[in-house]
Amino acid sequence: MEPSKNQKSVDGPDHDVPSDRSAQDRWIAQLEERLIDSERLACVGELTSTMTHEFNNLLMTILNYAKLGMRHKDEATREKALSRILDAANRGAKITSLVLGLARPGTGNLDPIDLVATVNDALVLLEKELQKYRIDVQKELSSVPVILGSASQLQRLLLNLITNARQAIKENGTIRIIVKHEPKTDSVVLTVRDNGAGIPKEVLPKIFDRFFTTKSGPDASGKGGTGLGLTACKQIIDEHRGRIRVESTVGKGTAFSIRFPVANTARATPAA
Numbered sequence: 048m049e050p051s052k053n054q055k056s057v058d059g060p061d062h063d064v065p066s067d068r069s070a071q072d073r074w075i076a077q078l079e080e081r082l083i084d085s086e087r088l089a090c091v092g093e094l095t096s097t098m099t100h101e102f103n104n105l106l107m108t109i110l111n112y113a114k115l116g117m118r119h120k121d122e123a124t125r126e127k128a129l130s131r132i133l134d135a136a137n138r139g140a141k142i143t144s145l146v147l148g149l150a151r152p153g154t155g156n157l158d159p160i161d162l163v164a165t166v167n168d169a170l171v172l173l174e175k176e177l178q179k180y181r182i183d184v185q186k187e188l189s190s191v192p193v194i195l196g197s198a199s200q201l202q203r204l205l206l207n208l209i210t211n212a213r214q215a216i217k218e219n220g221t222i223r224i225i226v227k228h229e230p231k232t233d234s235v236v237l238t239v240r241d242n243g244a245g246i247p248k249e250v251l252p253k254i255f256d257r258f259f260t261t262k263s264g265p266d267a268s269g270k271g272g273t274g275l276g277l278t279a280c281k282q283i284i285d286e287h288r289g290r291i292r293v294e295s296t297v298g299k300g301t302a303f304s305i306r307f308p309v310a311n312t313a314r315a316t317p318a319a
Contacts, residue, residue: 098142101175108135138171145172148199149206157195157287159310162235163188163226165198169205170224173213182213183221191228191235194307196287204283207276208239208303215243215301234306245297254293255281 109132116128145168166188170177177184212222225238246254257278284291288308295301 098146098172101142102139105135105139108132141168141171145202149202151199157197159193160196160198160201161193162191162201162237162307165201166205166224166226166237169202169209172202172206173209177209177213177222180213180217181219182216185221185223187223187225187227189227191226192309194235194287195310196307200283200286204280204305205237205239207280211276212239212241212243212301215241215245217243228309229306232306233309235309236304236306238302238304240300240302242300245299246293246295246301247297251293251295 112128112131112135116125116132119125119128166186170184170186209222209224216222220242223238223240225236225240227236228234229236255277281291284305290306292304293301294304
């Protein structure tokens with residue numbers, strides 16, 4: 048269908064802004080969707096560089112233990128070698144599955160999700176990076192009811208929050224990740240707390256604004272500085288009917304606490 052005389056195309060960001068108000072709203076919505084999708088792909092790209100080094104280490108482990116098994120004929124040594132090879136291969140398969148899940152665009156379906164398992168999966172992807180910066184991760188993960196959600200979206204949420212916490216600390220600090228059930232509100236509460244630099248009071252209201260950032264650009268790991276990470280987090284939380292609270296003290300650290308409603312499993316779509 049051809050655009051009207053007072054309405055220009057809204058097919059992409061390279062076109063002029065439409066003059067019609069409703070078309071402008073659609074145009075802005077399209078741009079926002081593309082920005083968030085770009086952030087998702089950037090997240091995958093940032094992980095790829097880290098995972099390349101990780102896969103090299105896994106391959107070296109497999110090769111070295113394969114050679115050990117070939118050199119030694121005794122059953123105990125071969126069993127040890129095969130066990131280490133299997134562990135490395137399983138880790139590689141796990142990482143591949145998680146990265147591919149992040150790369151796929153969301154279907155819009157919300158499935159029953161175990162938030163504790165999602166936290167552990169995120170830490171698999173960030174383990175080497177956190178070790179590099181000497182970050183101590185303390186987990187307080189209780190057995191909680193499932194929530195309705197998108198596994199890949201919640202993974203992105205966690206990756207952003209944990210990476211932000213690591214960047215606030217820089218090196219030699221602690222990140223506490225807490226998952227608990229709150230019976231009073233029938234919600235699952237996820238908290239990511241760091242002992243980093245903290246956020247000034249005047250900056251706090253702006254942290255979820257699109258393109259707002261206090262960083263001059265990506266850090267040494269190639270992450271951050273776009274001003275889209277926390278915007279994407281807020282969108283993911285809203286799509287999951289969650290609520291977020293941020294507490295921060297300059298020089299002491301920041302805590303992001305998110306409440307997700309417990310799933311009504313009778314109405315939940317079974318996970319694939």
